[in-house]
Amino acid sequence: MTRMRTKRNIPARMERCHERWFDAPMLNKGNWRGACGFSEDTPVWLEIGCGKGKFCTEMAALHPEVLYIAMERDQSVTLAAVEKAHALELKNLFFIRGDAGLIENYFAEDEIDRIFLNFSDPWTRQNKPKRRLTYRAFLEKYKVMLKKGGAIEFKTDNDELFDFSLDEFRECGFTLTDETRDLHNSSYDKTNIRTEFEQKFADQGINIKRVVANY
Ligand SMILES: C[S@@+](CC[C@H](N)C(=O)[O-])C[C@H]1O[C@@H](n2cnc3c(N)ncnc32)[C@H](O)[C@@H]1O
Structure with a gap:
């Protein structure tokens, strides 16, 4: 898989799109709706590892009633996604440049309605299952921030990661539906x-x- 080249002028280009992200996103923990200018009954959807932002920009455009937050740890990739959202003038899409390993610092209990994990790194060749975003330690963190009745939507190309994830979801008490x-x-x-x-x-x-995976 080709890696994205590091972009030039990342800070200046991020600055131009400043309304799409926060200097200190951890301060929004428990108040994402308020911080983004949405009412308390607005559904919050979170995508982890959003890549260059095709999915999140299309989802946010399709669901203006939702506050969509996209998290990505790579700064060049985040910039690509942020610039895409900025160009489309999407008002309901915000970004966190950060690592899912620290996700509990960003979201409070019951703050999220739905989580999307799309083509998460499989960590198969390196045999490091603990790094997979569907490893049970991650799922336990997601459960704290997910509302009861919420769900995680998971897509992958990788059979080994898929089988592993089904087991982890079940082990952590999720009910699985819509499997294909x-x-x-x-x-x-x-x-x-x-x-x-x-x-x-x-x-x-x-x-x-x-x-x-339904919670
Ligand atoms: C294989 S790419 C998939 C990108 C996009 N979701 C897609 O389907 O096109 C995985 C992405 O997840 C990001 N990622 C991996 N581990 C992460 C983590 N712990 N926290 C945040 N982002 C992560 C990577 O930087 C990369 O952009």
């Missing part, structure tokens, strides 16, 4: 938005796996 190992040839594809990586894998003829 061939998303693009399933009924769920009607409402599916493809991510950048999803399109690349589909072009290579790889079946996309998808499941919803």
Whole structure:
């Protein structure tokens, strides 16, 4: 997989899009709706590892009633996503440049309605399951911030990560629905938005796996 080249002038370019992100996002813990100018009953959706922002910008545009927060740890990639959202003038999409390993510092109990994990790094070759974003230690953190009745939507190209994740979701008490190992040839594809990586894998003829883990 080709890596993105480090972008030039990242601080200046981020500054130009400052209304899409916060200097100290941890201060929004427990008050994301207020900090972003939304009412207390607004659903909050969180995407972790949003990449260059195709999915989050399309989701935010489709769901103006939702406050959508996208988290990404790579700064060049975050910039690409932030600039995309800025160009589209999306008012309901905000970004956190940060690591999911510290997610409990950003969100309070019951603050999130839905989490999206799309094509998370599989960590298979390195055999480091504890780094997977569906490892049980991550899921336990997500459970604290997810409302009861909330859900995690998970998509991947990787069979090993998918099988691992199904086990981890079950182990952590999630109920699994909407499971498919061939998303693009399933009924769920009607409402599916493809991510950048999803399109690349589909072009290579790889079946996309998808499941919803309900809390
Ligand atoms: C394989 S890419 C997928 C990008 C995008 N979701 C897509 O489907 O096109 C995984 C992304 O997750 C980000 N990522 C990986 N681990 C992360 C973590 N612990 N916290 C935040 N972002 C992470 C990476 O920087 C990368 O941009």
